Amino acid sequence: MRTVHRIDPDGVPSQREPGDIDRAHGNGLVATGLRHAYGQLTVLDLDTFTVAPGDRHAVIGPNGAGKSTLLNILAGTTRTQTGTITYNGQVVTRRGPAWRARAGIGRTFQHPRVYPNLTLLDCVRMGGWHHRHQPERTPLEALDLVGLLGYADYPAAALSHGHRRMLDLAVALAGQPRVLLLDEPAAGLTDTLTTRLLDILGRLPGWMAVVLVEHHMDVVAALADWTTVLHHGHRHTDGPTDTVRADPAVTALYLGTGGDDAAHR
């Protein structure tokens, strides 16, 4: 496996595998033994999934592979039926999404949730509500970062789909996450907004970990140095993004010609 260069929280470049948790400090998000089913249908079955500070980790796979389920379980929106999740060495398995957001695990949604009657500024303020001593400028900075500062006093209902995604991102960033979970952030964006999204995410601080669920492989290639492929809730492959992209078995999954043998290698 390729070793990638990363910046650790103390600003020191390091060489390590993505997902390697600094055992001395226990930093990072570690999920083990995750299994989730709806009725008889097991939609997620993962032995381990780890996110270390500074990781840029994509999760891809065909529709229904379990990507959003994984993200929801990491964020606490969905409670895993089995397994354990630790964050910076602390067990958080039973903690809800608000607690995890306060602890530094932020997220965006596959279908952005905005309060239509609130102004953009109030939506972002709510995103950072748990930082009681947050300086007022932070929500405005978050709006500025996503290019919506000029619309701070507009109601969220006025936004297009793409701008709702940008607002959702601003809300997540206002929460000052250390781990940012992004669920299909580029879905439905215009080319202009996709370019803006890549610019914003490309400038996130090096210590922030990003987990990206995404179908747009150009976006994955631009942002993630490590990619996990899910299929039927199982880990099909993981590795450096360029290697995964070039893997014919991964292409076959997307074309629906991978078959179960290929899928569960």
Ligand SMILES: Nc1ncnc2c1ncn2[C@@H]1O[C@H](COP(=O)(O)OP(=O)(O)OP(=O)(O)O)[C@@H](O)[C@H]1O
């Ligand atoms: N609340 C639910 N009740 C029943 N089945 C569900 C529920 N949520 C998800 N599923 C099923 O779980 C499986 C995994 O869904 P999930 O949304 O995690 O997949 P995904 O990889 O994110 O797919 P997509 O790329 O289409 O968003 C799918 O078969 C889906 O239909």
